[in-house]
Amino acid sequence: MKIKSNFPVILLLLFFTSFINGQNIAKNFVEPPREFSVMPFWFWNDTLKADEILRQIKDFDEHGVYGFVIHPRMGLPIGMDFLSEEMLSLMKVAIEEAERRSMKVILYDEGSYPSGSCEGRVVAKNPAHAARGLAKIDLETGEKPALKDGWNLVTVLQRPNGKQMAVVEQPSNGHIRGIHWVDEAKGKEDLPPAGDILNPEAVSSFIELVYDRFAENFKQYFGKTVLAVFTDEPDPLGRGSKRGIVPGNKNLLPQINKILGYDFTPYFSDLWYEDHENWEQHRKDYHRAIAICLEENYYGRLSKWCESHGIALTGHPAGSMDLGAQKYFQIPGQDLVWRYVEPGEKALNGQHSTMAKNASSAMVHLNRRRNSNELYGAYGHNLTYDEMVWLANWCFVRGQNLLYPHAFYYSIRGARYDERPPDVGPHAKWWSNYKDYADACRRLCWLNTDSRQVCEIAVLGDANWLPDQSAKIFFQNQKDFNYLELSHLISDATVDKSGVHIAGMNYKAVILDGLQIVPDNIKPTLNKLAENDQLIIFKDSPFISTFPKTKVAQTAAELIAETEKLIQPDLSLSPSSENIRYRHVTKEGIHYYILFNEQETSVTTKISVPVKGNQWWLDEFTAKATLAQKGQKITFQPHELKLLMVKEN
Template sequence: MNNVNVQAEIAHKDLMQLKQQFENPDATYRPQPFWFLNHELTKPELESQIQSMYEAGVGGVVLHARHGMQTSYLSPAFMEALEFCTLECKKRNMVVWLYDEDNWPSGTLGGKLTRQHPEYRMRYLRVEEQRYMHDAQQQGLKLDFARYDHNELIAILAYRAAMQDGEWLLCDEPEDLTHVWGREWTPTTEDPYIVLACWSCEIAEGITFANGYYLDTLNPEAVQAFIRMSYDPFQSLQEHFGTTIQGVFTDEPGLMIHDGFFGVEAIRTAVHDVGATLPGMVFAWTEGMAERYQQENGYDLIPRLGALLYNMADGSRSTKQQYYDTITRWYVEGYHLAIRSWCERHGLLYIGHTLEEPVWGQARSQGNQTRVLQQFHYAGVDYLTPGIGTKENPHRIVSVKTAASVAQLNSKERVICESFGASGHGYSMRERRLDANFMAFLGVNLFIPHAFYYSFAGYRKTDFPPTEFKHAPHWPHYRAFADYLGRLSLLGASGKRTPEVLLLSPIHTVYENMFVSGQSNKHPASDALFSLLSDRMLRRSIDYDYVDESQLREASLMDGEGVRFYGDGNIYSVMIMPEIEVMSRDIAAQLVSYVKQGGTLIAVGAIPRHSECLHHDPELAKHMHALFGSTPQHNELRSIGKGYTLFYSLENLPLVDPIDSLCERVSGLLRKSPVLRWKLTEGQHEDLISLERVFGDRVYVWLMNWSENPVSMKLGAIEAKYRIEEWAWKAEKYAS
């Protein structure tokens, strides 16, 4: 038999196996929910519930200690229950995931760790401000910053300030006024001054459950204590590691916990006022940070803390960018890499999710989300509350696409999603299916429903419902939904996406613009455009991935084609920069090579001007001039070497939706044509979105109606040689 026939036979066998799996997906593709162990755990009830899940098509469970559990977390009785559940799942070929926390977020054992070890409590930097304007009315400034419990004064710094183009800029080398605290201070010059009081603060009690303090995830010693107390006890189950027990789930850790993700104020928990805050704005911090930072970066951070809130008059940008790079590195290596390494030593997978959307929130709580997700064996995401967003507010896409893009560019097999939680008791199966379709379309191929409640008694009903389990009216019909999720996951995990477009993450631009003139900006233009572009490209059925600068550094340029990230991975011929203002010098040089060797680079709304080091960096300007020339013209394709550049302005365009017009332009620059074309006979063009996946020599086209309107179409193949086959999701049928 010649090689061509051998390959054809292998492809045919693979297809037949896929069809068999499609009819009845394996457990690994089926939903594997959070199972809330939230009452007294008895073996008959545990066995009964596992059997019910098995009969309903559930493929596995995440054993999640939750509110209401009567057994102490990690006690002998609790570990006995985990082993019993594991053995019962093994009998049924179901998958088990361990969960590393008592409730959530991961890191404190329900507050036990940080009560026993107060030195491991999370800290944050709180910066409050006073201003001095030299005039007849203000002769001096009273430095009457109030003291609060568990707040340690780091320094009081007086910066000479200058107004330029409507923005306050700080001059370097502030005057240290710490010794003048509580007294009046009068400057020796007539300049305006901005005075910043910087405090190292312990996070408030009650920021986690059981009146706990959250963990200092920037402190590797604190994380090692968490591993010893939470992970090491799991070793009693070691005989099941790598077989029935697949791995460990970590849930919503952060370098700043939830208050830092949602806002900039320091939360002060108080019975009489649970929303009370302290003055000023907060940033990630850790015990001994100043000394550790200076040792690694070669300069004293304290006199430069003003650069986190203001831009500097001398144009320096290094402090702000280095601060975020440093805290990201400490957090990624200290928490995620440490736990991943423990899991790998014990033959387990490290999975979970963090806090994800928008990019502003990623920067606040994770530093750099891409670098965090790279540590997970399966990239993970959270999809709570119902709905898929809207054209005007496409808030759902960035979080899932970030995880899916890390999986694609870093060759990870699965994208997990904690799904359906916090959607309320009235959440319908129709809504679930729409949300599941959208998650799968964006790249999710392992659903972890939130949640299956062991008990629904009393206050447990309010624990971020709905229940997916036997307490729900839809439970008798759950098997059909579990089959449906299994098929979505199967094809998502088996097929390979082949997008041509990369969307460059604006994370460094967001770092730069999230605080200006001492005020927070929660909606930087680049962040908003990133989200809008993500939505509009979906509406144009243009598949894409996000890319971070750190990933580009590891990529290979393919002469005449584009860029590739691993081995036989996908090649990307088009890269889009959404209002990117800040770019590292080495990445700018790499993009010049990318274009000259055949790639197409599109700058939308702005061309990078600032480097990671310097405002209006001349070295960066040299690279941008090589790419876009001295006077870029809107929508003009510029030939450079084997590739092209294009600048797309967003100013003064006579268009209803300039982003949609941009996507039409991008579509015309793609090298591959869609395998299928169709003509709508009912509905609007953007109601229907499509995605191609490759399996062997076959192309699977996913079509999704994400509108509320009916859509009808007439399909046709580009070439007669293609045989069109329809696979129905809700039944084991095929149509040609």
């Protein structure tokens, strides 16, 4: 009876397998290559044993996790230093086992974060390479600044109000989080000094101490088992720096002036005071220049090293809106931690709501294959399985295709349990069912890789700022878009009567929203777009008069209406719903629509797409296909993702 009752189910499974094979996606959707696995941060945070490392890797493998980031972390015993011979030998154990199991490894470049210090050894090697910054000293008339040891005078200037001020370079006193507790019972951490990552000599020391050490020990695995090196939110000042200090040093001033095209020296007071009429512009200019210095002196150096050694630079910059730095990552990335994003308002509002599109847009425009997100860190012990899936889907519908779950803990002994929790892996209550989640992620990562995004809207941003409000409107109205950094318009994009062309994309609608600065050399290109009726300014802008032929939209309805004059809807819902996010890609000649109910309420609607052909719903957890009934209303449960496949006639 048991065999007989299961026989129809077996026939149905065979039918689905046969169908999917007929669509030429069985090998790739049902069982995607292991390269598309989630790759968790694996916290090495206690006394390490080779046999326990092997046991945990086996456990990962059995739960659908086919790669990991080796992350030395708070809780290692004193004496086990970052990249010590003992640590390197255990890393080799893990890498060799990963190779044997056809798993992948990413190396982490710090002990533990932010990157750039080598657990304080950059400073130990040369104390002058400690993180530094600029501070002000207010002076009385005729007074000379008193300089302490290690301080350098940058300039003495007279402010517009007649008062005098000195600008001095000094140690920031910034640190990183280390990998040892000084007193575990009291939670007192070792805090190694941060390195001066704006100083090319300090960065050379960091590369020698970390990256060259990786090459000496693991070069034979590069590009095969070892895919990348992860650099983590580098901070020029380090953590816990002095109050009132700003990034920079005396030797950077020529580089800053070159970037800005003017001598910044007379305007230093604007970093602390509102002295000049254009003080806000000067302050923004300075920090933009510092960001570019960091790109050139730090990210660019690491990127070239990785490229020359046949592996990728991955990780993420410090800011959720840092788009400019992504050009130096072979795998652009972002960081979804501290409950930056949750179901509700934070999913669509604020700087952190831009991060996933930041990384995926960089992937598209820089012709990268992957883009990543480090997610779940410090979401707390109250993180639920539903939230874990929701956050992954929040990333997928925005085009991300490599997830670094934060974190799998080697140990949860003592204080380790509460160190930036939760453990989302072997010590989590959902671990027995983790393979379902891991397989679903693998399928969606595969889908978002080597596919062509169907998208005709570009939202303009700069290197360190991205608009969230026009983005919110497009998300709520099922209009996919990418962030386009302004610099692309004069570097590698072309503009003609049909719009902006870059990296195989053709943007017919270009949105200018909230930007207060547009470099003069970019204005002619924007004016051309305005003359071609392709530029839309959202809400009030100082550039409405600069581009007199531009279209102006003051409301969400006007923005959608102006956009739809330029592009045809790619998907429509009847009735409409602001809950649903969507992404449309084509892969291997087949159309896929990722549809995600991001909100807490259910949605019942009819879905229409202009692509003609047979339609199926695919289940990302089981890889099963169900024939879609055209014109039939579909219900999305709260937080439910659906995947529609359309094979053109």
